[in-house]
Amino acid sequence: xxxxSIRAARILEYGKPLSLVSVPKPRICRDEEVIVRVGAVGxxxxxxxxxxxxxxxxxxxDLPKTPGHEIAGWVEEIGKSVPTNLLTPGxxxxxxxxxxxxxxxxxxxxxxxxxxxxxxxxxxSYDGGFAEYILVPSFRFLVKVxxxxxxxxxxxxxxxxxLTPYRAIKKVRHHLGPGKSIGIIGVGGLGSYGVxxxxxxxxxxxxxxxxxxxxxxxLAQRCGADHVxxxxxxxxxxxxxxxxxxNKGMDVILDTVGAESTITDAIRMIGKGGTIVLVGLMGNMGxxxxxxxxxxxxxxxxxxxxxFNELKEVIDLQVQGKIISNIRNFKLDYINEAIEMLKNGxxxxxxxxxx
Ligand SMILES: [Zn+2]
Ligand SMILES: [Zn+2]
Numbered sequence: 001x002x003x004x005s006i007r008a009a010r011i012l013e014y015g016k017p018l019s020l021v022s023v024p025k026p027r028i029c030r031d032e033e034v035i036v037r038v039g040a041v042g043x044x045x046x047x048x049x050x051x052x053x054x055x056x057x058x059x060x061x062d063l064p065k066t067p068g069h070e071i072a073g074w075v076e077e078i079g080k081s082v083p084t085n086l087l088t089p090g091x092x093x094x095x096x097x098x099x100x101x102x103x104x105x106x107x108x109x110x111x112x113x114x115x116x117x118x119x120x121x122x123x124x125s126y127d128g129g130f131a132e133y134i135l136v137p138s139f140r141f142l143v144k145v146x147x148x149x150x151x152x153x154x155x156x157x158x159x160x161x162x163l164t165p166y167r168a169i170k171k172v173r174h175h176l177g178p179g180k181s182i183g184i185i186g187v188g189g190l191g192s193y194g195v196x197x198x199x200x201x202x203x204x205x206x207x208x209x210x211x212x213x214x215x216x217x218x219l220a221q222r223c224g225a226d227h228v229x230x231x232x233x234x235x236x237x238x239x240x241x242x243x244x245x246x247n248k249g250m251d252v253i254l255d256t257v258g259a260e261s262t263i264t265d266a267i268r269m270i271g272k273g274g275t276i277v278l279v280g281l282m283g284n285m286g287x288x289x290x291x292x293x294x295x296x297x298x299x300x301x302x303x304x305x306x307x308f309n310e311l312k313e314v315i316d317l318q319v320q321g322k323i324i325s326n327i328r329n330f331k332l333d334y335i336n337e338a339i340e341m342l343k344n345g346x347x348x349x350x351x352x353x354x355x
Contacts, residue, residue, distance in 0.1 A: 044069065
């Protein structure tokens with residue numbers, strides 16, 4: 001039998017551009033596996049860390065490796081034990097990342113992304129989606145999209161950029177309501193969704209978007225932000241926040257960047273008893289000024305990805321047209337150009353690779 005080959009953009013060496021190469025088309029070896037024809041893959045900041053080799057000690061990869069972890073596409077082939085009432089070839093699916101063991105405490109709780117042995121496509125021993133086809137180890141990790149008129153490029157970013165802020169804002173929704181405020185730091189891939197969830201779950205809260213780029217702040221306004229603040233405007237930021245919040249400071253801040261500077265900004269802007277949620281992974285370390293943190297009884301916690309049911313929920317919001325995916329498509333051939341643009345911060349919304 002002649003082995004079929006497919007195109008993939010792979011890491012051959014850390015710190016180098018991805019290489020577009022031919023690799024064998026994945027084959028089903030275990031009965032619950034599924035092969036998905038990739039329709040679209042989101043380009044994430046985490047990919048930059050990965051490509052540069054910054055994460056090689058925490059996520060050791062056997063190079064060469066195909067990255068890409070925000071994937072949607074069509075079922076190409078299913079293993080013998082995949083229930084055909086759930087999935088059949090041709091179905092439009094989103095690939096849920098965080099492939100857990102299925103039996104540990106976290107998996108049984110429904111939070112497979114928290115599993116000690118969770119594996120992500122393109123961030124583990126499994127190849128990711130910057131390719132024409134991908135092997136998914138189990139049908140359990142696929143969400144079927146019932147509305148097949150939706151383009152995969154609107155679904156792919158929901159598996160991470162659209163999912164991570166969703167889980168984070170659900171955790172703080174009880175702090176929101178009329179007279180309250182929520183700030184979204186960073187209007188990149190995650191933040192443009194974050195602003196929309198802040199409106200949906202904010203129950204009348206003021207939604208403030210903060211970024212260094214005016215173009216991204218314009219996007220935040222289109223996503224429903226009530227106020228926008230350019231973070232490069234310096235000392236006046238705290239004053240602006242105090243004006244917006246009647247001198248209380250913010251009730252909730254979602255930091256989608258996670259740099260030392262944004263953590264400092266968040267603590268300057270948060271009000272008494274306020275809550276900061278950290279989801280961005282840009283920096284390594286943040287500094288906490290002890291006195292304001294203690295005096296204002298600030299709460300701060302992290303939130304990781306989202307779970308399977310939460311992915312179903314965000315897809316439902318997209319299908320209903322209650323959220324919009326702001327995307328910019330790039331063909332697989334131009335993936336390195338897209339990566340450069342992501343590095344320079346010139347992609348507004350989410351960059352999506354379409355093989
Ligand atoms: Zn990501
Ligand atoms: Zn598990």
